[in-house]
Amino acid sequence: MTATAVNLYLVGFMGTGKSTVGRLLARQLGLRFLDSDHEIERKQGKAVAKIFAEDGEATFRALEREFIELGHPEHGAIVACGGGLVVPPGMLELLHRRGVVICMHAPIETILQRTMRTSHRPLLQVVNPEQRLRELYAQREEIYRRTGTMVLTDKRPMREIAAHVLRVYRLEAAHFKK
Ligand code: S3P
Numbered sequence: 300m301t302a303t304a305v306n307l308y309l310v311g312f313m314g315t316g317k318s319t320v321g322r323l324l325a326r327q328l329g330l331r332f333l334d335s336d337h338e339i340e341r342k343q344g345k346a347v348a349k350i351f352a353e354d355g356e357a358t359f360r361a362l363e364r365e366f367i368e369l370g371h372p373e374h375g376a377i378v379a380c381g382g383g384l385v386v387p388p389g390m391l392e393l394l395h396r397r398g399v400v401i402c403m404h405a406p407i408e409t410i411l412q413r414t415m416r417t418s419h420r421p422l423l424q425v426v427n428p429e430q431r432l433r434e435l436y437a438q439r440e441e442i443y444r445r446t447g448t449m450v451l452t453d454k455r456p457m458r459e460i461a462a463h464v465l466r467v468y469r470l471e472a473a474h475f476k477k
Contacts, residue, residue, distance in 0.1 A: 302375035304330055305472040306398030309464070310391075311443060312436060313382040313420060314413035315403035316452050316460065321379040323461045324468075334379045335366055342370070347381075351421035360387050367393055383422075386442055395447075399471040401464055402446040405453045407436050447471075 307324070309317040318334050325332035336347050339362045343350060350359045363384045371378060385391045394400045405413075411432060414423060425431050443449070448467050452460050 302372075304328070304375050305475045306372070306374060307377045307464075307468050307472075308380055308394045308398055308400045309378065309403060310380045310385045310394070310400060310446055311382065311403035311449075312405070312410055312439065313422075314410045315382075315405045316457070317379040317403050319457060320403065320452075320461050320464055321377045323457070324465055325377045327461075327465070328377075331372065331376045332379070333371055333376055335363055335384055336381045338366055338370060339363065342366075346419075348419060348421040348424070364390065364393075367397070373397070383439075385446065386439060391442065391445060396477070399468050399475060400446050400448075401467055401471075402443050402449045403452050403460075403464075404443065404449040405451070407433060409453050410436065 307321075307330075309321050311317055321334070322332050324330070339350070339359070340346055343362065345353075347359065350362070360383070363381060364387070367380075367384070367390070380394070385394065391400070411429060414420065414432065415428065418424075422435065423431060448471070450460060450463050450467065
């Protein structure tokens with residue numbers, strides 16, 4: 300694999316392991332790993348939670364779009380996308396034009412377990428985070444399904460998930476046309 304490799308975009312709900320798998324595969328393939336949240340934080344000089352609090356969610360979504368449109372290399376990158384990045388109209392189509400899109404999937408119960416242990420996600424800083432998570436999951440399920448390929452991440456060792464994502468990526472990258 301080289302710097303001319305088709306980009307891989309990992310999408311899916313928060314807590315599905317997009318960054319862990321992305322980082323692992325990037326190392327394995329010699330590609331560049333980017334996490335959309337981190338890139339936005341670096342450029343803005345503030346944490347995602349602060350952007351939500353000070354500028355609002357709409358501003359954050361615009362920054363996500365800008366990152367996808369202009370803020371990352373056209374080839375040779377594996378991008379872990381924030382969970383809501385594919386939600387605004389047109390974003391999924393944009394990703395599909397730029398590379399292979401794979402959705403990491405997990406049942407809501409698993410997501411609940413994984414996300415309740417952390418506190419950095421602004422969307423879950425509410426009185427009832429479980430209810431909020433269930434609502435978001437229900438709203439987004441249909442959008443994630445439209446991504447094309449979904450890889451189940453529940454109750455599987457990380458290396459098996461990564462190997463599955465790699466098989467799908469290789470197949471889809473071979474047929475990818477810009
Ligand atoms: C969000 C997911 C987060 C981050 C932000 C909003 C979402 O990324 O972009 O907190 O709307 O689902 P992760 O999916 O990496 O947690």
